[in-house]
Amino acid sequence: MSEQVLIERRGAVQWIIINREERRNALNEDVVRTIDRGIKEAVEGGEVKAIVITGAGDKAFCAGADLAKGTKGFAFAVDFSRPKHYIVDLFKRLQECTLPVIARVNGHAMAGGFGLLCACDMAIAADDIRIGTTESKIGVTPMMILPYMLRVLPPRKLQEMCITGEQFSAREAYDWGLLNYLVPRAELDSKLDWLLARITDKSPTAIRLGKQAFNATRDMGLREALEYAQAMVPVMSSTNDAKEGMAAFQEKRAPNFTGT
Template sequence: MLYTADQVAQLPGLHADSDGFRYLLVSLHNHVLTITLNRPEKKNALNPAMLNELAFALAYAHYTSAVWMVVLTAAGDTFCAGMDLKALSMGDTEQARVPEPLGPVRIGEIMADLHKPCIARVQGPVYAGGFLLVGGSTYVVAADTATFSLPEVKRGLFPFQVLAVLLDCMSARTALDLCLRARTLSATEAKNVGLVTEVTVINELDMAVSRLTDELKQFSPTAMQFGLRAFQQLKSLPSSEQQAYLFEQFRQLQQTADAKEGMTAFLEKRQPKWRSE
């Protein structure tokens, strides 16, 4: 994480005496942290200040036990137009509203380090670097009118970081084809290749996201966090060490309050009361 737990303890936007973020809207309700990209006049293109704010908000979600999951959504008619190349090349002269990150902001790494379910609510087109947000989410609920495109090769560029994220969602040939041919996928086509998990009509988008968050709340947030962390860790472990690592993770999970509550509730034939501990 690019921010420490102490730095994110007072998250801008969640406190009445805070000026809040410049490019995000952030709210916490019933264990769901909703992060809204709020730069609609620029089609939510990611400039340096917005990237820092996003890293800060996701760090808050990572460290805060009251946050069980994240919903990532966007204002306006476009989910994300990718990186704001003009702003990135010229540098950011705006006064920061969050602390300076401890290193470079790489969205793919930040999403992978969240270790909590993240649901992308996609109401409109996704371009280029916006795929890092969608591909890095655990679930992607998209309106049937949403589209997905990687146009980098048309500009003499290549979506290197996006390719790495896509390889977690689909076959290598499909991922390379999306990067090489710059095709625009419909929401249904994106679901067929594994980028999207659910497609719905746009006026039922919020209902579909709510159904998913309500379902996830029934299960242990601690267990899900352990599982998502293990999923990421397995990528860096040789096959000879994976089973030993997973056995140790299971042993540690058994000692948590959530695991003990889950077993007790099962034996008592009642619904568990999760504590995220």
């Protein structure tokens, strides 16, 4: 049996590929925990500068929970002896991840798969994919992924999605601001390479602190956010990467960032 998730290092990028094409890359506990582990390893290894999450094949990015007969879908299988559901563990891992996480949306993103897309930092999609929160069609609502959808989608459009369970086009998702880039399928990987090149040559320290600040201030009021930003400026400017970046600018040379 092939591995359900492939974790591959490609240069400075960690690729996490849901490898269940025959099940439209649906999620189960093993898949979710392996994605979680792949992100953890990338962060702790110290050599990775970005993470790409995608699905195998060209039909689906991720179809959400595996609801096949005899399969425990992650949205409904609850172990009451554990304080947290494993999908919550993954979403918290994504929230705390200090590396940029890019969704390569190679196919349809539905239900929990749509939530996974929303939890990534950036997304590039083929222009023929479709998205949706289809849970209402089977009598439930997308409870687990709602917090992330609320962060990236217009509230009224999200409410329509959750109530109707209908699917929407890639162009609509792009117009709502869900996708950073929308390209013809044949250009998906070249556009991804272009974006990764713009990320991996930057300061890992600046990205790390920047992601922390972005996530922290998003949850704050304006006054609290300004106080936080003021306190972070001297922290940021004291790092080796900040000093190297300033020196390189003044000396008109390319910086040599060390991530410290």
